[in-house]
Amino acid sequence: DTGVSQDPRHKITKRGQNVTFRCDPISEHNRLYWYRQTLGQGPEFLTYFQNEAQLEKSRLLSDRFSAERPKGSFSTLEIQRTEQGDSAMYLCASSLALLRAGDGYTFGSGTRLTVV
């Protein structure tokens, strides 16, 4: 397995434009998470899926953000009408549904978004 893949690695967009990121999780992982990380901070939870169902979404998440995971495989995160405050590293992670000793999240390398 090649791990968790995210595309693109970098995205520069003008304020007000829409952007979409893609995440391909580890194939046997049925949980998929989106996090956002800014400089000097830990990853901040955005949303997570179990298979194709979106089970939780952060209350801090603006309505401009939407995520999908059709067919329970890859996921997309869309940000509409981007703002400068959206500039951050967007991390995707995947895991098994039941974590036991030795199991954790596997993170992708992230998509760095810069809104100008």
Added chain:
Amino acid sequence: QQPVQSPQAVILREGEDAVINCSSSKALYSVHWYRQKHGEAPVFLMILLKGGEQKGHEKISASFNEKKQQSSLYLTASQLSYSGTYFCGTEWGYSGAGSYQLTFGKGTKLSVIP
């Protein structure tokens, strides 16, 4: 609620030991530890489930005190490769189950020098 990590930063010489602490104000179901090097993704180190058991990973081990809602990460005989930012991620527990959502602390920057 975000867990609190301490210290915020630490500098070690090779071979020295360090302890990183993580505390939460909410009842915890599990605690994860991750290391992130500059410009890279966080890498899973270990998970501690309810029970206060100490887990080991080479020269890195951790404990979880569920009564105090605290976890500590122990790094012994540090190596240059241990440099990075360490994050704890806490999962709240209720009704005997987890929330399935990790909340990460702000991180502890560890620098190991020769």
